[in-house]
Amino acid sequence: MHEATHAHATTTAHGHGHSGIHPAPTNFFRKYVFSMDHKVIGIQFLFGSLFMALAGGGMAMLMRLQLGWPNARHSLLANSFLLKGGFQDGIMKSDFYNMAVTMHGTIMVFFVIMPLLIGAFGNFLIPLQIGARDMAFPFLNMLSFWTWLPAAVIILWSFKYGAAAAGWTGYAPLSVLEKAMPEAATGQTLWLIGLLLVGTSSIFGALNYITTIINLRAPGMSLMRMPLSIWGLFVTAILLLLATPVLAAALAMALFDRTAGTSFFIPGGLVVNWQQIDGAAPKNGQVLLWQHLFWFFGHPEVYIMILPAMGFNSEIMSVFARKPIFGYKAMVYSVTAIAALGFIVWGHHMFQSGMNPTLGTAFQTATMFIAVPSAVKTFNWLGTIWGGSIRFASPMINALGFISTFVIGGLTGIFLGNLPVDIYFHDTYFVVGHIHYVLFGGALFGGFAAIYYWFPKMFGRMMCEPVAVFHSLWTLVFFNGFAFPMFLLGNMGMHRRIYTWTEYAHLAGAGPLNKMVSVSAFCLGAGQFLLLGNMLYSIFRGKPAGNNPWEANTLEWQTTSPPPHHNFDAIPVVHRGPYDYNHPGASSEFLPQTDDGTGSTNGSNGSTAEQH
């Protein structure tokens, strides 16, 4: 490729060649480590998140080991190099259990789902699907990964000192009073630092995504011709940019409370373990302030994790049903509505927190209405497969799995959003079941669908389809096997984040359900090695994919697999929406966005937008 030798300044200054693109890197470090190429950064996030998934998933397995067989001895684990600190006499320690709970949640949210959906696919897809050469700010993009990675290292490293143990929500004052949780003294501080870094990374990414989507769309790519995956990522980036700074502020305040003697979240007159906390200067903070700040970020955060998955899902449903998406505009409006409503429902996490009960009424009403755009999306997906010609390939199986499980996640939210019913269910396993249906059944199924769908574009090779199908079905079965019984445990009144349930009379019959959750979780966890193995094998040995193995319309499929450094030899010109499948009277079963209606397509090898 001759562009590689062009200097960046030359190409832009003279307005020819591949304008807006930094030069292709010539050495290993610039190409794979400190890369500014959005595709490489995407792949870095992909492997980063999958590695962290091993850690976060491993913690889930440890929790389920304890809850399935409370107080059982595990001499093998207890003597292993990594875990021996967490066990005593072969039995898991309760403080270690609390650390596993906390770090499982933290890792899965900030270091698996977000980097997988937003870091990996956001980076990889945005320039390719809108027809750009790269992100608007490639250097910022590199920084985004290189702030995320140290955060991940800090979070893992914190286990050495006793990791954070106040839950992924880090409720103050437990998370800021060292005396209340001495076992996690260093870990809780490192947790705050790690999350501050990961928040910085998100803000970098969000700025970049918004700027890129607004400014760098190819000619003809109007907003209403953008693929729904881009809509999902675009709205997500806006949410991130507005919500993350609030989290960052809360984290900074908590860090000051822990290390600098401030009292944002520590009220006066506290007595911990019969020791007075007030020093010479009395504390006068507010406990609920943390919750308001955390959930002002935390609820949009849920949509930050689900909206990209919904976008990928819409994309895949249309491609594999060989039919236009049903109600494209309704899909766009509902994503926007979910995002807007998402900012005024945070209080539904706080119905039992001591917040004024009248506020509860307001938050309940907003929460109920967020079910409406979610319902609209679900019905539109059903409308999309209606009258289609469905190809049951692995991406589609995961997309259909997404719908079937997301429905459960959404509907169970109605129980929790209802004020009186939530009194009972708040902080029980009903909530744990709900969050797993939304974040695993929703976000991660969307992630799996995206991996299977875009892997050929990322690496130029197909994944082994029979293994992919087996993994998808296996995951669907055991996911439901582990998450559904949680609702029944919630009905029994089993509360969250307990190291054993055997202390409680009303949970005397919880054994079989807990064992079922645990066994399913182990099967689910083990099955994920099929995905990892398939990926690693296929990167090197998979069948060559060709440019467009799924016969899809969007721009990324109009260039080579993997795409060249500059993505497109010539910037494509967009003539139509992204979902023209089985168009009446068309010459072809699918019409790429670059099809100008005469049967010829421009793009990588066709007519160019930048002729001089």
Add this chain to the structure above:
Amino acid sequence: MGFGPENISTYGGAIDSMYFVILALTGITFIGVELALVVFMIQYRQGSGARVRGDVEGNNKLELLWTAIPAGLMALVAFGGQSLWATIRDPNAIPDDAVPIEVSARQFAWDIRYTGPDGKFGKTKTKLITEENPFGLDPEDAAGKDDIISDSIMCVPVGRAVKVSITSKDVIHSFFLPNVRIKQDAVPGMTVDIWFQVTKTTNQALEEWKKAKTAAKSIEQVTREVAMGLLVTSAEAISGKGEEIVGADSLIIDVETCQKIKAAGVKQLKVYPDFDFQIVCAELCGNAHFKMKGTLKVETLADFEQWLKDNAPS
């Protein structure tokens, strides 16, 4: 109708009914969506021969319909819950004659206070809080002299409302009575009032529980369950030989007792799971959160008054 542990409060039944209304609503939606999904998957699979409707890109009437119907239903769910929420949570809805009780949570127990005969809580100062004086009672205040303080046992009279003022000394806890269907975070620096009225005494419930839950189990099974940490075996039914071995008073079996019983040649035991209405901490509050629990002891009014006398400060 009910679900989970038996409801024993006056308003718990309405919560349970609300649950079942939502269950019906969401259940129907769930079945409808999953059914449509499966039918479409079969009917419109590739090669099924069905006409591919590439001409259909949406339908505004349908969009309107499936926006309006969920919106209407959700409004109903929201308004349906409102009056019940007000009954339970509106501070003005607390009955005037409710028995006042204070709860001060700490890692990892519940300090509970009654007014004593004078009907008044004594003044407290957080600076005075010590292990011996968990509420920080001010010795100068006469109203505090008769205050009754209990560690993690809350006794309430059946058929009479109680008002519980909840706070915390250290971190956030959550005061959860599964049987009463009430939960309220105990927040340091804040006091929140809740109320409830119980309809059944602990003894009544215990009799029914024994009837329903007593089962004959092999001694091996009992040993396994005990070893797991389950409080399964408050076993009144160590009959005959068993009673001689462990003593008639020893109703709760531990692993050691199991071994003794087994050694004596007893093969089967009639046992039932341990029972009490419990106070549960529902908010992660530190290392021993999992065992931060208390007992809700429901007595007849006469027995309640007796309990207060028995626990009065000497």
